[in-house]
Amino acid sequence: MVWLDEEQAGFGIEHLPYGVFSKAPDAPRVGVRIAGRVLDLAPVLDDEVFAAGELNGFMSRGPAFWRTTRDRVTELLDDPRRADAVAPHLHRIEDVRLHLPFQVADYVDFYCSLEHASNLGRIFRPDEEPLKPNWRHLPVGYHGRAGTVVVSGTPVRRPRGLLGRPGGPVFGPSERLDIEAEVGFVVGTPSRLGEPVPGAAFADHVFGAVLVNDWSARDIQAFEYVPLGPFLGKSFATSVAAWVTPLAALDAARVAGPRQDPPPSPHLARGEAAGLNLMLEVALNGEAVSRPPFAGMYWTPDQMLAHMTANGAALRTGDLFASGTVSGAAAAERGSLIELTWNGAEPLKLADGGRRAFLEDGDEVVLSATAPGPDGATIALAPVAGRIEPAPTSR
Structure with missing residues (x-):
C-alpha cells in the first residue's frame, strides 16, 4: 500500500498520532497521521465522535475505546484488502490545514528538571543553594492560561509588560524573550472533585503526549x-504540536x-518505568542549538499527575499539564535560552555569524x-513551531 511504502520519518504504523484537520470547504474533523498523509476517521470508522473539530469527545470515552480505535485503525491501514476502501479518505498533509487538536480545559506547567532548576538557581542566587527547600519534595508548578494555548505554526507576538529598571519600572516590549522546550500530557478521562488521582492511574486518565513551547x-x-x-511573563502564548501521540x-x-533523594511522600510514589526516553x-x-534528554527528568509524568490532584482537584477532559523546561547535565542539553546563554552573558554563536x-x-x-x-522503529513526536512577531504598537 502506497502510504506504507512512503518515507515515514517516525510516523509509521507503530505511531498513529491523532489531530484535527480541515480541507476546504469541509469543517474540521479528527484524523490520524500515517507517514505523509491524514486518514479521515469519521467515514472509515462510522462514528460521529470523529466528525467533531476537537479530540475531546473521543478522549472522554476512555482507555478501552482508545485501544479499540487504535486496533481498528491499525488493521485498516495494514490490511491490503482494505486499501481501496481506505484510499479515498487519505489526504496529503500538504493539502490540509491543521488545527489545535483539543479544546484546552486547564493548563498546568511544572518545573521538573533538576538541571534546569539548578541552573536558574545558580544564575539568580549564586551565593545560595540553587534549589529551594521544597523542590525535592514535590513537583513545583503553576496554573497557566488555557485560552492562550495555540497550535504549532501560530505566530507569537512579542509581549509588553512592566520591566524593572533602576529608576522604577517601565512598560514596554519584552527584551528577553525566551523559549522553554517541554513535553506535555493531555487528559482524556476526567476525575471526580475531591478524589485524588494516584500516579498508578496515569494510563487510566492520560490520553497522550505533545511537545510544548512555553514562551x-x-x-x-x-x-x-x-x-x-x-x-504575564508566561500567559501570552504557549504553543503545542498539532498531533497528539497516544500513550x-x-x-x-x-x-x-x-x-530521588529524599524518597518522595507515599502519595507521590513513582511507578515502574514511569519515565520516557525522549530526545x-x-x-x-x-x-539545532540544543538536544535536551527527557529521560533524566527528576519528577516523572505520573508524579506530576498525582501532585496536581493531591488536594482533590478534579481532572477534566482536555486538561494539559507540561513538564517544565527539559534540560540535561551538559551545556548543549539546556532547553531554554536563559540557560544556553547564561542569562545573556554568553550569547549563542550561530552558523550564519549571528549571535x-x-x-x-x-x-x-x-x-x-x-x-x-x-x-527498532522510531517514533517522531510532531514538531511545534513558532515565529516571533513585533510587539503591538503602543496605545
Whole structure:
C-alpha cells in the first residue's frame, strides 16, 4: 500500500498520532497521521465522535475505546484488502490545514528538571543553594492560561509588560524573550472533585503526549513573580504540536526515572518505568542549538499527575499539564535560552555569524523529539513551531 511504502520519518504504523484537520470547504474533523498523509476517521470508522473539530469527545470515552480505535485503525491501514476502501479518505498533509487538536480545559506547567532548576538557581542566587527547600519534595508548578494555548505554526507576538529598571519600572516590549522546550500530557478521562488521582492511574486518565513551547518573557517574569510566581511573563502564548501521540505508541520508550533523594511522600510514589526516553531538539532559524534528554527528568509524568490532584482537584477532559523546561547535565542539553546563554552573558554563536542572547523579531523556533518504538522503529513526536512577531504598537 502506497502510504506504507512512503518515507515515514517516525510516523509509521507503530505511531498513529491523532489531530484535527480541515480541507476546504469541509469543517474540521479528527484524523490520524500515517507517514505523509491524514486518514479521515469519521467515514472509515462510522462514528460521529470523529466528525467533531476537537479530540475531546473521543478522549472522554476512555482507555478501552482508545485501544479499540487504535486496533481498528491499525488493521485498516495494514490490511491490503482494505486499501481501496481506505484510499479515498487519505489526504496529503500538504493539502490540509491543521488545527489545535483539543479544546484546552486547564493548563498546568511544572518545573521538573533538576538541571534546569539548578541552573536558574545558580544564575539568580549564586551565593545560595540553587534549589529551594521544597523542590525535592514535590513537583513545583503553576496554573497557566488555557485560552492562550495555540497550535504549532501560530505566530507569537512579542509581549509588553512592566520591566524593572533602576529608576522604577517601565512598560514596554519584552527584551528577553525566551523559549522553554517541554513535553506535555493531555487528559482524556476526567476525575471526580475531591478524589485524588494516584500516579498508578496515569494510563487510566492520560490520553497522550505533545511537545510544548512555553514562551517566556524573562524580564516581565522577573519583575512580577515575587511572591506569587509567573503570570504575564508566561500567559501570552504557549504553543503545542498539532498531533497528539497516544500513550500506547510510547510503550517502548518507558524507562525508570532517576533516583530521588529524599524518597518522595507515599502519595507521590513513582511507578515502574514511569519515565520516557525522549530526545528533544531545539532549532533556532533552522540550526539545532540544543538536544535536551527527557529521560533524566527528576519528577516523572505520573508524579506530576498525582501532585496536581493531591488536594482533590478534579481532572477534566482536555486538561494539559507540561513538564517544565527539559534540560540535561551538559551545556548543549539546556532547553531554554536563559540557560544556553547564561542569562545573556554568553550569547549563542550561530552558523550564519549571528549571535543570540534572547529571541529577536522574525526568529523561528522549532522543537522536535524522537523516541524508540517497537522492533527498532522510531517514533517522531510532531514538531511545534513558532515565529516571533513585533510587539503591538503602543496605545
